Amino acid sequence: MAAKLPPKCPPRGDHPLLEKVKQTLGGAVLNHGVTPEGHLCVLVPLDKIRDVAAAVKNMGFDHVLSLSAVDYAAEGRFLVTYIFASYLTPELRSQLLHIRAEIPRDNPKIASIADIYPSADYEERECHEMFGIWFEGNPHMGKRFLLDPDCCVDEKTGKPLYPLRKDYKVPDWGLTG
Amino acid sequence: MLKKAKLESLFKWGVRWSLWPVHLVTSCCGVEVAHASGPGFDAERWGVLPFHTMRQSNVIIVEGTVTRKMAKVLKQVYEQMPEPKYVIAMGACAVRGGLFWNSYHVVQVDTVVPVDVYIAGCPPTPEAVIRAFMMVHNKIKGKPGPYVEPVKVDLTQFLPPPPKPPAKPAPQQVQQAPAA
Numbered sequence: 582m583a584a585k586l587p588p589k590c591p592p593r594g595d596h597p598l599l600e601k602v603k604q605t606l607g608g609a610v611l612n613h614g615v616t617p618e619g620h621l622c623v624l625v626p627l628d629k630i631r632d633v634a635a636a637v638k639n640m641g642f643d644h645v646l647s648l649s650a651v652d653y654a655a656e657g658r659f660l661v662t663y664i665f666a667s668y669l670t671p672e673l674r675s676q677l678l679h680i681r682a683e684i685p686r687d688n689p690k691i692a693s694i695a696d697i698y699p700s701a702d703y704e705e706r707e708c709h710e711m712f713g714i715w716f717e718g719n720p721h722m723g724k725r726f727l728l729d730p731d732c733c734v735d736e737k738t739g740k741p742l743y744p745l746r747k748d749y750k751v752p753d754w755g756l757t758g
Numbered sequence: 759m760l761k762k763a764k765l766e767s768l769f770k771w772g773v774r775w776s777l778w779p780v781h782l783v784t785s786c787c788g789v790e791v792a793h794a795s796g797p798g799f800d801a802e803r804w805g806v807l808p809f810h811t812m813r814q815s816n817v818i819i820v821e822g823t824v825t826r827k828m829a830k831v832l833k834q835v836y837e838q839m840p841e842p843k844y845v846i847a848m849g850a851c852a853v854r855g856g857l858f859w860n861s862y863h864v865v866q867v868d869t870v871v872p873v874d875v876y877i878a879g880c881p882p883t884p885e886a887v888i889r890a891f892m893m894v895h896n897k898i899k900g901k902p903g904p905y906v907e908p909v910k911v912d913l914t915q916f917l918p919p920p921p922k923p924p925a926k927p928a929p930q931q932v933q934q935a936p937a938a
Contacts, residue, residue, distance in 0.1 A: 729826040733862055744862040751860050 589624065589653075589660055589681065590614045596621045598676060605636045622679035627691060630682055634663075634694040641670035642678055645694075648704035650712045654747035657686040659714060663694075663701070684714060693718035713743035773842060774898045775805040777891055778815035782835060785822020787849040787881045794884035801888050804895070817844045817894065818871075819887075823851035825863050829870045836871045844897070846890050847873045850880040 594615035602623060603610055609632065612624040625633050642665035651660040663680040667673035684691055693716035695702040705716040706726040715722055725741075733742045733749075742749055781788065794801045795808050809815040812835045824832060836845070847867040850856035853876050858864040867873055874897060875890045896902060 728863065732826050749862070751862050 589683070591616050591622055598678070601640070602678070605640055606633055609633055616679065618677075620677040620679060622681065624681045624683075627682050627684060630663075630680075631692045631694060631697070633680060634697045637665050637678065637680065638697060641673050642667045643669050645698045645701040645704060646677065648701055648708055650708055650714060650745075652686075652712065652745070652747045654686070659684040659686060659689055659712060661691060661708070661714065689714045690717055692716070695719050711743060711745040713741075713746065770898050773816065774895050776807075777805055777817045777844070777894060778807050778809040779817040779819045779846075780812045780815050780835060780839070781808055781810075781821070782818060782832065783821050784824055784828050785849070785851055787821035787852075790881045790884055791819055791821055791848070791887055794887040799884040799888065801884075801891065804888065804891055806888075806891055812838050813840065815839065816842060817846065817891075819846045819848050820852045820867050821848050822881075823856065823858055824865055824867055824870065826865055827863075829865050832867070832870055842898075844874045844894050845871050846875045846877065846894070848877045848887065848890070849882055850878065852876075853878065856880060 590612045591614035593613065596615050596619075598621050599613065602613075602621060606623070606625070609625045609629045610623055611626060614622050616622050644666060645663055646666040647662075647664040649662055651662070653660060661682050661684060665678040665680065667676070682691065689712070691714060693701075693705055695705055695716070696718065702719065702721075703726075705719050706721050706724075708714055709716060709719075709722055710726050710728055728744075733744050734740070735742055744751075779791075781791065783791075791808070793799065795806065806817075812818070816839060818832075818836060818839065820832065836843070845867070847853050851858065851864070852867045855861070855864050855866060857880075875893045877886050877890045879886055893902075893904070
């Protein structure tokens, strides 16, 4: 019996920001929904993430609160989630905006938004280190940021391994006995 | 000879009552160590003075999770301390990995430095920290072992007797089919 995968977009619902987001993003909205916490979630195509980020910045969301990925190994995809928030716009202070995009697992590349949102820089570097997603345009790709340089490296080939991928195996350091 | 023995006992007495720990706060156990040195528990009654530099102290408390990056720092700190020195591994993470026991980036403390006393708990209470220092005292005196000896208690005084196992069912006789 296959495990039940979490949905890539929560079920649809009414949200005060929905009309405005649809107008601003135009045809970039593939799917949308409302999370259980009451925040709007939008699935956008992979190649339009920079346009979406610029449009969201014009709406008044001034920083990236979080950036993470989910490894859907059975489908061969990563789901990247950007969470935008606002300090300066008073009517948006209670809102978080989730923007999601799907990436193929065999060629995990997505455009970097670190020049639009400087707060996404560290998040992208961490996500690259943990999942191996290449953020094109970020100058720090391919370097170690949080992990130890000796850790998570393939002993035979010397290539880096990505510890939060589903196919990563934790080496036996005597802790698991 | 007599003089040397006397001096050694004096030396041990001095070490015993001036155990100054380094704070290596890698995780939340550091809060409990701070609590142990505060006015409520006042570990300085036993000579435990948290000190700011490792070159003038002789105990290192590893307070929590040690990652592979932090293990290098731990080794450096340990090598800079003067002899005699003691290591206390505090909390489930330092003892066995704790919550992160099968993680990709966590090491056990005793693979990095020799550990004298382990404190169990997540996090351990300030009393447990003081008890660990008492164990270091005993070790310096030459009598290593647990600070608290377990007491044997006859539980049948307080608890009802355990239920008896159910009687085995009698083996049923197989009825043989009558010969045709």
